[in-house]
Amino acid sequence: MTEIIEAQHLKNELKTLLTCTYCGFCKSVCPVFEGIGWDPSVARGRMILSYGLLQKEIPADQSVIESLFQCTTCKDCERRCPSSIEVVEVVESARKDLVANGFILPQHSKIINNIISLGNPYGERDRVIDRFGMRPRNAELGYFIGCTSAYRNVNSAKATLSILKKLGADFTLLDEVCCGSVMQRIGWKEEDLISLMEKNVKAIESVGVDEVVFSCAGCYRMFKEEYPKFVDINFKVKHISEYLADRDLKLKPLKKKVTYHDPCHLGRHCGIYEPPRKVLQMIPDLVYNEMQRNKETARCCGGGGGVRSAFPDLSAKIAARRVDEAEFADFLVTTCPFCVNNLRLGKESNGAKVEVIDLVEFIDPLLTG
Ligand code: SF4
Numbered sequence: 001m002t003e004i005i006e007a008q009h010l011k012n013e014l015k016t017l018l019t020c021t022y023c024g025f026c027k028s029v030c031p032v033f034e035g036i037g038w039d040p041s042v043a044r045g046r047m048i049l050s051y052g053l054l055q056k057e058i059p060a061d062q063s064v065i066e067s068l069f070q071c072t073t074c075k076d077c078e079r080r081c082p083s084s085i086e087v088v089e090v091v092e093s094a095r096k097d098l099v100a101n102g103f104i105l106p107q108h109s110k111i112i113n114n115i116i117s118l119g120n121p122y123g124e125r126d127r128v129i130d131r132f133g134m135r136p137r138n139a140e141l142g143y144f145i146g147c148t149s150a151y152r153n154v155n156s157a158k159a160t161l162s163i164l165k166k167l168g169a170d171f172t173l174l175d176e177v178c179c180g181s182v183m184q185r186i187g188w189k190e191e192d193l194i195s196l197m198e199k200n201v202k203a204i205e206s207v208g209v210d211e212v213v214f215s216c217a218g219c220y221r222m223f224k225e226e227y228p229k230f231v232d233i234n235f236k237v238k239h240i241s242e243y244l245a246d247r248d249l250k251l252k253p254l255k256k257k258v259t260y261h262d263p264c265h266l267g268r269h270c271g272i273y274e275p276p277r278k279v280l281q282m283i284p285d286l287v288y289n290e291m292q293r294n295k296e297t298a299r300c301c302g303g304g305g306g307v308r309s310a311f312p313d314l315s316a317k318i319a320a321r322r323v324d325e326a327e328f329a330d331f332l333v334t335t336c337p338f339c340v341n342n343l344r345l346g347k348e349s350n351g352a353k354v355e356v357i358d359l360v361e362f363i364d365p366l367l368t369g
């Protein structure tokens, strides 16, 4: 199928599209361009293609669709852009237009069907709340597990639960559904996204918590940045690294070399850089060093924006480059189960020795109270 489309969402991006000077500075940082080396795979190319779609100058052919769905939404180009172009906004608007015109990738279509019918992207039939032997109850703190920790990286959910228990937190699990991150990233319609948001907010409000903690960077960003645009939020939102950094943790010593990967959703999108580092530096004897690209300049793991499901080889190549940067360390710690999975794929593909681990799994066995 190849056709000229009605680009309703890109109409709102016209000023941005006309502001891009096509200077190409974004080429120096884009993780996708680094592997492909072809202009449509970088922000500049995506701006040109989006403008072409909007002006009905180019059809939505396979190459255009591929280019616009290969962006990991990592935001690194925005940091580098001298014209402050909001590239991710443009890419996500273009995706909304493509999807609204029937151009959805088959892998994304399956994910959307799973979320709408089962409440999670993985097609699992049981609810998150049924997996951990705890029922929702009134408490001060809610723990939003997130689909990846609930259904794939269960050790990360178990470690978070163990930490909260050791710290004596008055917490509850929530009758949660998918936070909507992947749905929004791949351009699905807002009506279904808002329905997920409303279900989650209702479940959280029903247990009267003051604050909700998240161990997934993607879920955290949704509640921190995106939910308030669509629904009222009457509770505080914290990433588990912020929650832990505020406490005087009693941790056993560990003589290991450690570095930290900033998930794009937590770092560049939400500006959370110091809390995970503070937590790691509370561990006696630990030797902490940064990778060459860290904090605002951190390289993307390659897993976000729906890229991992639709373009797994590209995603693994990007992850392998990130893991290479951490080879001086014994542990590459991060704070997102999705990054953990993708970085592990990168490690498998390049035979790296560094162990990839989620912060909560790293901290839990060391935490004495
Ligand atoms: S997005 Fe920014 S850095 Fe990239 S070509 Fe446009 S103006 Fe230049």
Ligand code: SF4
Pocket (backbone or CB within 6 Å): 029, 030, 031, 032, 033, 041, 042, 043, 046, 070, 071, 072, 073, 074, 075, 076, 077, 078, 087, 088, 300
């Ligand atoms: S958001 Fe990331 S992947 Fe997308 S164009 Fe910018 S640098 Fe490349």
